[in-house]
Amino acid sequence: MAISSSFFPLVFLCCLFFIVTWSVAKTSPRPILQVTKDAKTLQYVTQVSQRTPLVHVKLTLDLGGQLMWVNCERGLTSSSISYPMCGSPQCQLLNAPSCLSQCFHIPSPLCTNKSCASTAINTIGSSAATYAPINGDVLKIQSTDGKGVTVPRFYFACGNDMTTNNNLASGVTGMAGLGRTVMSLPAQLSSYFKFDRKFTLCLSSSTTSSGVVFFGDGPYTLHPNVNVSSSLSYTPLIINPYNYTIYGDAFPFYYIGVKSIKINNKRVSTFDESLLSINAHGYGGTAISTTDPYTVLETSIYLALVEAFVNAMPKNVERVPFVPPFGACFSSKNIASTSRGPDVPFIDLVLQSNNVWRIFGANSMVRVNNDVLCLGFVERSPLTLLPIVSVKIGGHQIEDNLLKFDLKNSKLGFSSSLLGRSTSCANFNFTYPA
Template sequence: MATSISFVGLSCFLLSLCLVCSLKEGYAFEEQRESHAESYLTHTFQVSSLFASSICNHSTKANERESTFRVVDKYGPCFQPSLHRSVVSPSLTDILRSDRARIYSIQARLSKNSGRRDHIVEPNSVRIPVKDGSAFKTPNYLVTVGLGTPKTDLSLVLDTGSRLTWTQCESCTICYKQSEPLFDPEESKSYVNIAKTDSVCDYVDHPVDGKYCSYVIGYGDGTSSLGYFSKETLTMSAEKIESFLFGCGTENKGTFGLEAGILGLNQEKASIVSQTAQKYKKIFSYCLPSLASSTGHLTFGSQTPAPANIKYTKLVAQKSPYYGLDLIGIGLRGTKLNIPESIFTTPGTIIDSGAVYTYLPPVAYTTFRDAFRVAMSAYPWIPGPTARIETCYDFSKSTSVTVPEISFFFKDGTVVGIPGKSSLVTENSKLSCLGFQEYYPNDKQSIIGNSVQRTMEVVYDIPGQRVGFAPNGCS
C-alpha cells in the first residue's frame, strides 16, 4: 500500500513538473513570437535615406525581365545635363495644393462617369522604368516613351487618373516650357490625322469643327490642353504600338512643369491600357522609386514569374474608370484601429498614381493620426507649414528612425503592410511629415496616394478584377 501511494505521488510530481515545463516553454515561445512581431511591424532606417543622393541609383529590378529599358530623371543625377540646371523640388504646401486640384478633377469625373471593361486574354510584357517627377515641379512620376518615326523621346506623367495620352506639338500657338524638344508631326513618317467622322473621335471631347478630329482635356486647377486627336507610332523600349491614339497639343496652358505631357492609364477607350488590350490584355504594373536619385519601372502585360509575396485585393467596378478598392480599415503594427468599417465603405476608396498624400475620412484620419503620434512619441513633434500638414517631425539630430508599419485592411481579408519610410513626406532634414490627410467635406472617396506606394510593385489586373501589392519592387 505504501509502495502504491509512493508511486502515485511520484507520478503526480512528474506530471506537475511536466506541466510546469510545458507552461514555461509555452511562455517562452509566446515571448519570442511577440518580440519578433514587434520588430517585424516597425521599420528602422537611416535618416539620410530620406533624401536624394547626388549619385544615380539604378533599380536592378528593371533588368529582370525582357523588353526592358532604363529611363532616368533628366534633372537628377542619372542624367548628365541635370548638372547644368538648377531645379527646386516642390514644397509640402505646393504638393498639397496640387493634390487638391487633382482631387477636384477626380470628384467631378466620378459624379458623371460610367465606365466599362472589355474581356481580355493572356498577355505579353514590356517594361518602362519610372523616374521621380518632383524635379519637374510636379509631385508625380514620369516615364519616357518614343513618339513618331523617327522617334522623339518624351517624358510623360504616369497617370492612372487620365483617359488620354497627349503631348505638346511643334507650331503650337500656346506652349509651356518643357525639357525636351517638342514633337513635330511634320517630321514623322507615321503621323496620321484622324477625320472628324471617324468613330474613334467619340473617345474624346472634340470642341473644334473642321475636317480633322480635335480634343480638349482639362484639370482641376484650370490647366488644359487642346489640339488634334491623331494616330502615331508609340515606342516602349523595343516594342512598337502602331496607330496609337494620342493628343497633339496646340494650345496648352496652366501649371505644367517641364514634362512633355501625360501618359493616360485609366480604363477609358483612349487610354494606353485600353488601346493595347489586344497585346498586353489590360494588365500593367509599376513601381515608384523612393527618391529622385532612384529609378522605378512601368510594365505592360503579365509578368513571369509573378512578383514575390504579392497580395491581391478586389478591384471595385463602381469606381471605373478609376481604380477602386474595398478598403475597410487602417492599422499600426499589424493591429487594426477601432474605426467602424462604414466610415471607409460609405465613400469608397480609389488608388491613384498622381495624388501624393493619402486621404482618409475625418473620423478615420483623426484616429489614425493620434495613434501615429503616440507611436512616434520618441521624436520631437514640430508644427507643419500649414494647418492641414500638422503631424511633422525634426529628425536632424537623429541618425536613424523607427516608424511603425502601417496596414491597409480590405474587405476580402487582404492586409497590405506599408514600409514605415513610405508613410512620410519629407521636405528637408528638419521637416518630415505624415503623408496622410483628412479629406475635404465634399469629397466622395478616400484616396490611396503615391507616397505610400513607393518601392512596392503595384499590379493592375483588370480582367482578373484585382490589384496586387508586392514589397521591394524597386529601391
C-alpha cells in the same frame, strides 16, 4: 506495322519546333516605361518617342488618366499622323463620340474638320481640361529586351498650353494615362501586342534612380535576382460606375475596397467607416493616384489617423511643430532606422479581400530635414474637384511597392514594401533582357 526510319527525326523536329516556338512566345519582349521621380514637383516622369521622324516626348505618369495627351499647340509635325473621322469605326472603338465639326483656322493636329475628340485633362493640382482632337501616330517605347517596340498607330489627344498649365515638371509636355479606358496606354498596348490587359507599377523613391512600368504579365525580376511577382497578395479592383460628362464614361481611376484602418494592430474607429465605400453619388471610396505625392484623406479620416498615430508613437519621441502640408511631425532623435525605413508604428489598410496592405516607415514618414520626420498623409482640400475620394493613396505610399493591375480578372496584386526583401523599384536593369 513497321515504322519508317524517317518518322522519329520528324517527330523530334516537330517537338523541337513546338518547344522553341513556346519559348519565344513566353519570352517575347514586353513594353516597359522607365519612370523617374522629379525632385522639384515630385511627379513621376517617363519618356516615349512619337511621330515620323521620331521625337522624344516627356510625359507625367497619370495612373487614373483616361488617355495619353501631348501639347500640340507649339507645333506637331509628322508624316505618319492620321485623324480618325467622326462616326468611323476607330472613333467608336475609342469611345470618342464627340466631333470637331469646324475649324476656324487651317486644319492641324489641334483641330481637324470632322475628326473625333475626347478630353485632355491635367490632373495636377487644381487641374485643367480642354476639348481635344484624337490623332493617331507612331509610338515607340522601351521593352524588356532593351531594343524597344513600336506601335504604328497609337491614338492620343492633342492638348494645348492651357492644359500644360505651367505646373508640369520641367520639359514635360503632356501626360501618360494608365486608367481604365479603351484609350489608355495599357489598353492600346495590350490590344496591339495581343497580351492580357495587365500592367505592373514599381515606382522608385529615389530622384536619381528610375522605377518601371511593365505591360503584360510577369515574371518581374529585380536585382539581386528577386522575382518580386511571386508573392503578391490580391484584392478586387472596384469600378466607380457614376458617370460625369468630363470623362464620358465611368471614372478611369483604380479603386480598391478598404474596410478599416489600423495602427499597430489597433483599429482607428473615430470616423465614419462608411466613407471608405463609394456612395450612390460616386463619392467616397479608396483610389490609387500617381499625381498626388502623398495620400490625401477626407478631413475626419485624416484627423482620426493623425490622432491615433501620435498616440501610438513611443513616449520618448518628441512631437515638434508641423511642417506644411503635414499635420504631425516628430524629432528624429529617438527614431531608429530599419530596412523598411524609420521604426514607427505601422499602418494597415484592411482590405475587402481580408488581406492587409501594411505601410511601414519608409512609406509613412517623410524626412523634411535632418532632425524632423513628418507623417506623410495630408488633408483633402475643400476645393477638391470630382471625383471626391475619401482615401486617395498617393505616390509616397506606393514607392518601392510592386502593384500589379490585372484588368482581365479585375484585381490588384500588391507586395507591400520591397525594402524588406533587400531590393527596391530602382533595381530593374533597363539595358539587360529581363
